[in-house]
Amino acid sequence: MSNLNVINKNRTAVINPLVTCQPLGAMFAVSGIKRGLPLVHGSQGCSTFVRYGFARHFREPADIAVTSLHEDAAVFGGRKNLISGIGNLAARFKPDVMGVVTTCSSEIIGDDVGGFIKMAKDEIVKKMGVTAAEKIKIVQINTPSFVEQHYKGYDNAIKAIVDTLAEPKDEQNEKINIVPGIVNPGDIREIKHLLSLMKTEGIMLTDTSDPFDSPLRPSKAEKNPYYQKGGTPLEEIKDSANSLGTISLCSYANTGAQSLERKYKIPSKVGGTPIGVQNTDEFVRTVKKFTGNEVSDDLLDERGLLIDAMADLSSRYLFGRKVAIYGDPALTAGLARFVTELGMIPSVVCVGVKNPEFVKEMEKVAKESEDDVDVLLGQDLRALDVYIKENPVDIMIGNSDGRLMAKDHKIPLYRVGYPVYDRVGTARRPIVGYNGGLNLIDGITNTILDKYYEVQDWKLQQ
């Protein structure tokens, strides 16, 4: 019998965090709206660090504006900055949607953001006229960073977006709302691909795939202001109130779906991230349930390709190997289940959150695994570092922040998640769906081959 051992943090300090602040999640969500711009109500660092992180990970521009709070705002409040910030952004960029994202500073000084947005709207009407002003939707997103982490910020943003923008009509559409979570462009594209094989149209809440992986075609590019291609159009977000159902692909972002269910009776289903065979199966079944559409042969063939690879590779190279997984909760829970499907042992899974949903998901994984699973809950990379010193593993799976640690322990690291800045292609290559499973099994196996077989290269011969 296998057990799940939950190990909580035994110190106050956070050392090498696995999580970051709420505003990041909100900026990410708003970036997935077509002609949508985040306006961060805070200090310049609040937008700059995130822009830096996004640029480094996606190798794409990240258009995020800031109200630039300084000492005067700390004393007198940020009213002036927010109102003029909204006005300037509206006039110069003419976005369809502006997401006003609060921060530690604006929350602490107690700015009445809702009230200021109203005043700003009046200003915009005065400046640009009623028609132009009404075209710009402003969404207020509260994300105090001293409460919870970036997942919560993402969740708050999705909820605020549907609460502000969704508009019910008399007629239902035949679409499904998808809340993808903080995932890569490749993953969102894979979800769309799965939906297309199910002959289903999806409304992505929101779609960061094209905005963070956009073609280089200067002569066709929209200039001054330059907007990245893609993102979910405002019309589709409005239409999310008329869908067949909402699927949140991550356990941490379900309040938007709940809100749509409460207000417009749209059934919702939450998690788990469709990583690996069973989680993807579940996703496919949910889509079938909501739409009544059949599971196609093409889709089952894709599934079969993954099973084929698992049959070929798992037992010879992967079986019984110990894995350390760290990063975002939805991602790590999905990965842990998948490595279990591969016959590997998820001996330790480390997350920065204390979410009980995550523990439930991991209980399921532990039941399926033949071995004990340790969960470092609400912990950080330093905790994993110390743990691995005592309990070595064969491979690590996680983001680039663990690279130096992996090097120190001489444990190979397969890079997934956010941020990955020292390898290329991770943002493009999906890890969700059956195709994502193929990428993962190839990547994990090749990492194992490099480390454990390459040194005795005769073992690599069939």
Add this chain to the structure above:
Amino acid sequence: MPHCLLDVDKDIPEREKHVYIKNSNEPRHCQPHCNKSTIPGSMTERGCAFAGVKGVITGALKDVAHVVHSPVGCTAYGNGTTKRYPTNPLMPDGTVFPIENFNLKHIIGTDLNESDVVFGGMNKLKKVIREAAKEYPEANAIYTYATCTTGLIGDDLDAVCKEMSEELGKDVVAFNAPGFAGPTQSKGHHVGNYTIFSKLVGTKEPPKTTDYDINLIGEYNIDGDYWVLEKYFKEMGINVLSKFTGDACHDELCWMHKAKLSLVRCQRSATYVAKLIEEKYGVPYIKVDFFGPRYCAENLIAVGKYFGKEEEANAVIKDRMDKIQPELDFYKSKLQGKKIWISAGGPKSWHFAEPINEFLGMEIVALSGLFEHEDGYEKMKDRAKDGTIIIDDPNTLEMEEIVEKYKPEIVLGGIKEKYLFHKLGVPSVMIHSYENGPYIGFEGFVNMAKDIYSAIYNPAWKLMEFQEEEPGDAK
């Protein structure tokens, strides 16, 4: 009128003052306005004061544990999101620091939550400092940082650090530069400088001194810059007693007063500390520039002269120039006449302007700075030809317009704007953290030339448009 209102700025006319077109007939004091708050609602490249102090000044030290007094976000952003600052484990007394690249590996935070914001976080900070000391007993000092949150709730970092210094028996230093302080990260540099000067300089004695000891100030070892300069000085018989702060250790800061001369490399972030040391301890300083072969040679000679080691300087210069001249000639033949925009944080824009023009033959069409001050823009102006646009704190819309109007064929800048330029069809090379650096000194300049060359000549730029007809097919 030397100032100019860009088309994209018609809604924020205040920006006019920050955009200057060089005209040598205008009086000397004409230059872009700077060091002023960014206009709200802009997409700025600027960072915050916390980024200035931790990201630039202290983050490069190899043996210090850093405690960020913040909710988890600032801590997460406090490491790795800054420049590449590699360190070697050798300490000044010959011992080896046990953790390689400690400064890149570890960041500690107080993980403030709602109740800390309401009731204050000082006790938590104390607890975390103790934990940091326990977790990393190797660390020779602990530095703590205020952030927006702790600045606003009013936690007294100095009091906590004083108490903890006594309790732990090692230096625990408070850096009070919350994110909202000052218009740019530059404010953080000054807080860092002043804190280091007032709390550390003069508190320790070096293991040994020579007649040729220098402080190398404002050299952060970006991508190994310091290691290039270190070789030159070694060959000249000059000893770098204290670095500030690349590949340096905490103690080096404490004995900066014992040097015979200070050299100031990054004149935006570090002149302040050199001045303070001169005023109090009488250590003179000179501002130096080692970017580009000519400046590098001139300044090595100036340092040589000061110590009576001109010959040695000349030997270093001759050796390096002989090695790089053929490569320089090659890159110049390839880059001659290409238009370039140099957009750095502080002084790199003026450091690089002349060498790029002189040794690569490139035409400077635009210069800009994120957190530059008057003296920097003065130099930028002096080194620009008429018609060059000089712009303070450019935002993304202005960048697009400058690309359209001035048609640079390459932009030197940071990573945040790099990919926007790419989308506009213009190659861009990172000069904040470098692409394939180091960029300092003779061989470093060649590295930069190579990066510029490979960016401009990247075949991708020629393939952007799909040709409907075979290019060779004549009608």
